[in-house]
Amino acid sequence: MSPYISPLFGVAMSVSVLLIMSSSHWVFMWLGLELGTLAFVPILTWWHSSLEVEATVKYFIVQAMAAAMFFFGGLVSTGTEYISSLNQIVGNTGEVMIMLAVAMKLGLAPFHYWVVDVVQGLNYIPGMVLLTWQKVPGLMVLTQLGTTYNSFFLLTLGVLSPLLGGLGGLGQTQVRKLLAFSSNAHLGWLVSGCVIGSLLGITYFALYVVLSLPVFLFLHLLNAVHLNHLRMSLMFNPASGMLVGIGFLSLGGLPPFLGFFGKWLLLTHLVDGFLLGLAIMLIVGTLVSLFYYLRVSYLCLVILGPQQVMIGLSWRKIYMTNLVSGMVVLNMIGLVLVGGVSCLPK
């Protein structure tokens, strides 16, 4: 495939998000979702390896099924109640179908198995795009749906996601599967945020992107497919190994790092809305997933091979340094920054 085509797909993916953001009619949303999927499919098979093709087919089938369900749900609600604007559909069968379709597209809890399989087949960079940018269209639909009174359904899925994401990752030794489960756990928080207030969901999403980008990029750099590869990272690239470890702990939401801020923010609003049970369930799920974050960071930071490290910290030799290390530094001091900004005189 000619590399000059890739901007076309990028533009198409952006347009799909713009289309969804700026419309309230379900047909245009469906159009946006389909456009995003179709533009992403060629990127998934960029290197033509058999694993990638398999992953792409899985991705395409699930997305196509979800899109058909979305379309059908839209037809049902328009046909029965003559409503085509998504934020006015209130509690009929069509809305439930649309919600299920979006949940399937995002990979929310009962439908999260495809994400794990697809991410396992991909390289880190397409995987990163799949787990970050490709969530945007679905979330945009959710922010419109979440304002309706039927949000209990979404909250249930949102609670289920961290629990299943946490439990699923416990026995994993494949780094990419682990990242997929971790993204699933974060998705639960995100969806709960979207339901409470769309701005919260978007803030949490931005935080998740900031936290996970450096992890993906450093893992790509280390070419770590299995957890054992990470154990060696401290030997030949100590800086990257350490930064991956810190990135994982930040994803886990431990307080000195930025990851805690998202949890803090959402918990504040959950308790404010008297959703205590939800808050506790989310936290329990996060605790479970913290177990595997901790395991990964043991491998990156703590476990020593028989030899000592012979090379110094080569900060300057990491390529992509400036942006990515900058993001990790943001992980480390981000909480202080947020605290400082919030204390500024209004």
Added chain:
Amino acid sequence: MNHLVLGYVGLVIGVIVTKKSMVWRVGQVGSVLLMLPATVLVNMNMTISNVSYMMTSDFVSLGLTVLSIWLLPLMLLASQQHMVSESLIYQRVFVGCQVFLTGALVLAFMASDLLLFYIAFESTLLPTLMLITRWGAQKERYQAGTYFMFFTLVGSLPLLICLIGQYQMVGSLALDLSYEGVFQLSYLVNFWWVGCILAFLVKLPLYGVHLWLPKAHVEAPIAGSMVLAGVLLKLGGYGMMRVSLMWGATAMLSSEVFLALALWGIVVMGGICLRQTDLKSLIAYSSVGHMALVVGGVLTGVAWGYNGAMVLMIAHGLVSSCLFCLANLWYERSSTRNLSGSRGLIMIFPLISLGWFLMSLMNMALPPAINLFGELVAMVALYNWSPYSIVYMSLGAVLTAAYSLYLFGMSQWGNTMKNYKNLYTITSREYLLTTLHLVPAIYLIFYLGLMF
């Protein structure tokens, strides 16, 4: 007092960037220099003082802040020996971890806002985890680290929800205010109270949630043990004092359960200590027993209880830290902590066994040690709560005396084992280390006013 915390941040950076030969010197001299701003704290008693942005210190936080600042150079002093063989970058990270940990502790003790306290409280987890799992001796250290993290986190996440809930209802998390009477007396307050103190009870630890502590102590390197026994456990006592001072009698309704567990813990831990064969785990279990009395003192909710718990915490911080140092000093020479393998040390190291002697006596609260003072005052408060508690407390005191004697007798008396041939002598660094623990412990006998 922001400059104190900034000083620790600067010291972390200094340790990371300084040249090779200066890492330990920068750490030690810097941490001693940081005691200077702390001397300002000591002048202020019984009042809320040194108020600056988001930080304050009063009589509750004073002693513990000074204790954590005091222990940092001692930790560095104690861990020099086993770090010399490590590569430079690991030495930097090791010293940096300890300095960061102390900075977080100072921030926790001096925060004027409960949420800032919570964040600092949680920030101490990561450097401690690094100390335990990275520099521990055996491979069981991973299990110990995971236990440590998960016990603490499971306890402390309800605390976060409770704090946020309080902020939503009352609109403030300031430590120095009294919120008594803001909540109406209802059964919900009980849940709130339990959620608030659960984190601290796990951290102290209370009997029943103490399983992480002996594991962590046995696996941790000497610096980790010192800071765990010296200050980190006290974080729990401090937090409990703060929360209960804020809410007063309103929230103390369901404390009976924990008081009972604490009393039971004193006795059981005494019994468990008597059948330990490992020096470090004996000292660790004795910490649990002593901290049970702190729980008792605080949860009675009377002034005597608080004062006793405060004195006991500081006394125990110095004594148990020194006992760990002494155990480690033997461990570095003989590579064993087994009690049956370490007999008759008085024949090998006569002068250091004076340290063992004094510290064992202080551990069993012999007069005129400050431990005795703390224990007596806390016991009076507990007796006032329920006269029957005297049974458990006296039994506990007897068992404490018994295992302290057992510790001293097993390690110092008897025949020296024949297989120790080339033990190198105690260095002046180690004498200094022991002395710097002993001096404040003895000095505080004459100046109890410093602590309450």
